[in-house]
Amino acid sequence: MSAQAGTQALVGDARRKRRRGVNGGSGAFYAFISPWLIGTVLLTLFPLGYALWISFTNWDGISPSQNWIGLENYTDALAEPQMWASLQRTGLLAIVIVPVTICGGLGLALLLNEKVHWRSGLRMLVYLPAIVPPVAATLTWKLLFDRDSGAINGFLAIFGADAVSWMSGNTVFIVLMVVMLWGIGAGVLINLAALQDVPAELHEAARLDGANAFSAFWHVTLPSISPVLLFQVITTTIGVLQTFVPALLLSPANGPAAITAVPEANRIFMVDVYAQYFAYSRYGYASAMLWLFFLAILVVTIITFKIGGRTVFYAVDLSEEGKQK
Amino acid sequence: MNTHKHISRRSVLGGAALLAGFAAAGLTGCSASGSGGAAQKSGGLTIMSKGGEIKKEVIDAWVAEHPDVPITLIEDDPTRLNAMLAAGTPPDVVRSLGATSTANIASRGLALDLDPYVSKSTVLKDGELAKINDVWRWDGTRQGEGARFGLVKDWSQDAMFWYNTEAFAAAGVPLPTADKPFTYDQLLEYAALMTKRSAGKVDQYGLFTTAPTIEAISSMLATSGARAFNDDLTKVDFTSPEAMRALQWHVDVAKAKVGYTLADPNPDGWDWPPFDAKRIAMAAAGYWFGGAVAGNPKTAEFARLAPAPMMGTERVSPSTSATGHWISAKSNMKDEAFAFLEWYVAGDQAKTRAQSGWGLPAVTSLTSELPQSQPYQAEALAVQKNEEQYLQIMSFSPYAQATAVSAAVANLFPRAVDGSLSTAQFADQATTAVNELLKQGMELAGKKG
Numbered sequence: 001m002s003a004q005a006g007t008q009a010l011v012g013d014a015r016r017k018r019r020r021g022v023n024g025g026s027g028a029f030y031a032f033i034s035p036w037l038i039g040t041v042l043l044t045l046f047p048l049g050y051a052l053w054i055s056f057t058n059w060d061g062i063s064p065s066q067n068w069i070g071l072e073n074y075t076d077a078l079a080e081p082q083m084w085a086s087l088q089r090t091g092l093l094a095i096v097i098v099p100v101t102i103c104g105g106l107g108l109a110l111l112l113n114e115k116v117h118w119r120s121g122l123r124m125l126v127y128l129p130a131i132v133p134p135v136a137a138t139l140t141w142k143l144l145f146d147r148d149s150g151a152i153n154g155f156l157a158i159f160g161a162d163a164v165s166w167m168s169g170n171t172v173f174i175v176l177m178v179v180m181l182w183g184i185g186a187g188v189l190i191n192l193a194a195l196q197d198v199p200a201e202l203h204e205a206a207r208l209d210g211a212n213a214f215s216a217f218w219h220v221t222l223p224s225i226s227p228v229l230l231f232q233v234i235t236t237t238i239g240v241l242q243t244f245v246p247a248l249l250l251s252p253a254n255g256p257a258a259i260t261a262v263p264e265a266n267r268i269f270m271v272d273v274y275a276q277y278f279a280y281s282r283y284g285y286a287s288a289m290l291w292l293f294f295l296a297i298l299v300v301t302i303i304t305f306k307i308g309g310r311t312v313f314y315a316v317d318l319s320e321e322g323k324q325k
Numbered sequence: 326m327n328t329h330k331h332i333s334r335r336s337v338l339g340g341a342a343l344l345a346g347f348a349a350a351g352l353t354g355c356s357a358s359g360s361g362g363a364a365q366k367s368g369g370l371t372i373m374s375k376g377g378e379i380k381k382e383v384i385d386a387w388v389a390e391h392p393d394v395p396i397t398l399i400e401d402d403p404t405r406l407n408a409m410l411a412a413g414t415p416p417d418v419v420r421s422l423g424a425t426s427t428a429n430i431a432s433r434g435l436a437l438d439l440d441p442y443v444s445k446s447t448v449l450k451d452g453e454l455a456k457i458n459d460v461w462r463w464d465g466t467r468q469g470e471g472a473r474f475g476l477v478k479d480w481s482q483d484a485m486f487w488y489n490t491e492a493f494a495a496a497g498v499p500l501p502t503a504d505k506p507f508t509y510d511q512l513l514e515y516a517a518l519m520t521k522r523s524a525g526k527v528d529q530y531g532l533f534t535t536a537p538t539i540e541a542i543s544s545m546l547a548t549s550g551a552r553a554f555n556d557d558l559t560k561v562d563f564t565s566p567e568a569m570r571a572l573q574w575h576v577d578v579a580k581a582k583v584g585y586t587l588a589d590p591n592p593d594g595w596d597w598p599p600f601d602a603k604r605i606a607m608a609a610a611g612y613w614f615g616g617a618v619a620g621n622p623k624t625a626e627f628a629r630l631a632p633a634p635m636m637g638t639e640r641v642s643p644s645t646s647a648t649g650h651w652i653s654a655k656s657n658m659k660d661e662a663f664a665f666l667e668w669y670v671a672g673d674q675a676k677t678r679a680q681s682g683w684g685l686p687a688v689t690s691l692t693s694e695l696p697q698s699q700p701y702q703a704e705a706l707a708v709q710k711n712e713e714q715y716l717q718i719m720s721f722s723p724y725a726q727a728t729a730v731s732a733a734v735a736n737l738f739p740r741a742v743d744g745s746l747s748t749a750q751f752a753d754q755a756t757t758a759v760n761e762l763l764k765q766g767m768e769l770a771g772k773k774g
Contacts, residue, residue, distance in 0.1 A: 148592075252592060263590070
């Protein structure tokens with residue numbers, strides 16, 4: 001056997017071993033990952049498949065029978081003005097919340113990255129609302145915005161303004177946005193970490209080249225933290241689109257009746273889905289709505305990735321990394 | 326020889342899929358076996374109720390008398406109940422509103438027929454059960470007739486209301502009496518007189534919280550001799566003159582802004598907090614509200630109970646809840662579950678509850694236990710005793726849940742209030758939406774929609 005053939009045989013054997021997971025490390029890897037893997041199959045893939053099955057039936061959640069109705073739930077959902085209205089509200093929420101959260105979080109992070117007095121205390125104050133349980137935060141805002149006894153109207157009264165009915169009509173949508181923006185501190189923390197990871201020599205080089213503060217931010221800081229910003233855009237978008245709990249908690253009713261009392265302005269998509277499941281007992285229809293929404297989120301995420309791929313700057317040159325391998 | 330056990334990606338993925346398959350089959354199997362009631366008889370009774378109602382001391386008292394039948398209490402949660410029913414492992418005893426759930430649970434075979442148990446009972450003699458228990462009867466077409474599928478816990482006539490005598494006196498509004506109830510038009514007129522505002526804030530609303538629920542509409546229609554549902558309970562019609570009038574009244578209340586409505590929701594979720602704080606002059610509640618009034622001596626001075634208002638000329642005062650419990654048809658502890666119900670609705674616990682004033686007892690023998698030491702209690706009891714002759718059992722459709730029907734109507738209500746929909750359009754669209762729900766329920770029940 002020639003030396004070349006011997007080398008090829010060794011390489012081939014190594015590849016086969018790697019594929020089959022011969023070494024002990026591979027076994028340990030799968031052993032460690034198996035709880036997650038099994039959990040995903042049982043608690044995500046199986047429910048997804050089950051919801052897909054239900055979406056082709058007219059099941060009401062408690063009846064013993066599930067009649068197969070094909071694509072009727074999907075065609076009904078797509079023809080239902082209420083679904084489009086709730087989708088529109090959800091889209092509006094995302095259009096407002098995502099940019100404000102990202103830009104606001106970045107702006108605050110830039111400020112808190114400066115060497116100022118009480119910097120640690122200020123950082124803690126900004127981050128604090130993010131660790132307050134969302135239920136407690138939402139209920140507190142609900143009390144603050146109460147028309148007759150809330151502090152917001154009390155503050156407005158100082159300037160002679162009449163009390164506003166915040167919790168009804170379209171104004172309750174503003175309350176929902178305030179509640180959601182209250183947790184902006186989580187993004188600030190991520191941006192702060194990203195800002196501190198920007199190499200100082202890049203800023204020094206920019207300064208030597210005569211760049212002012214804005215130029216340095218635009219040409220150095222922003223590209224350097226762009227992968228982190230893309231991550232935030234994607235996770236915040238998905239999170240906002242799936243918003244449910246704050247809208248439900250802002251409902252005037254408590255308990256199971258809460259879902260039917262959510263003001264129209266706050267009937268965002270997941271509220272609509274929940275109401276279809278548990279108020280109207282339309283399990284099949286609600287499952288179809290969820291699957292349509294799942295596909296919509298998938299499309300939004302792919303588009304975000306595509307756009308992000310063109311604008312995000314990665315510090316590692318992937319082509320160079322490929323060559324080394 | 327290589328004896329090392331390989332764990333490959335393929336085998337892990339395959340194993341996970343296999344496990345999921347077994348789990349899926351297991352779940353389906355659970356469901357299937359559940360329908361046959363094959364579960365083991367062990368672990369005591371599982372009761373789905375409200376923690377605030379069946380308190381720890383109640384459970385302790387039961388276990389002291391029945392040490393071999395422990396109780397596991399799970400919180401009343403429709404979502405969880407649906408999941409448990411779907412899995413074929415429902416609780417043994419379930420709390421429900423008999424007025425709106427009896428037809429649904431009985432026609433689906435979920436609830437146990439209690440007649441054989443009641444006939445054998447030495448505690449619950451048929452003649453001693455208050456008439457309200459008939460709400461839990463269902464003969465396949467009508468409520469109030471046929472087999473008994475549940476027992477009332479404590480009850481009230483829910484279209485009645487409580488009022489603040491001081492607010493009425495201040496506005497010069499005459500007080501309602503037991504034999505001369507208000508009309509709904511009078512309520513609207515008087516509520517406007519008692520509503521007080523300042524700088525955009527409402528200091529006091531005149532009327533109780535209103536919502537066009539199927540229960541509220543049905544109660545109003547009953548006083549006109551009309552009904553929302555047709556004879557076989559397969560359809561509703563909100564376009565009848567009586568139903569349109571009831572819907573119009575709710576729209577008028579919201580437009581007049583004389584009480585909390587869906588357009589201006591009650592931030593407290595129910596009427597006790599604002600009534601207690603004198604922020605509303607009337608509270609929508611039956612006799613049971615007296616239990617709350619007892620907690621505040623100052624409120625007890627001005628709180629009085631009024632008979633159910635009338636839209637038409639016929640006095641009808643239904644119970645739109647008739648809260649009680651049913652036993653699952655799949656329970657494997659049926660005898661123990663019924664023993665618990667007997668004990669809970671007619672035993673010492675029921676006597677204690679009757680004495681508290683939080684509702685009327687399910688058995689007539691405990692009526693004498695109702696509180697009457699304070700003036701408001703004596704007057705409330707007198708009004709209640711007179712009102713009982715107007716109790717009427719209304720049939721609710723087995724093909725939809727009350728929450729779903731009410732939600733379908735509530736969904737359109739804001740547009741009727743802001744003028745986007747006329748009352749006729751509101752009635753028409755609500756009828757279509759609810760009939761669609763009923764049609765779906767009928768299809769699932771194997772009936773032609």
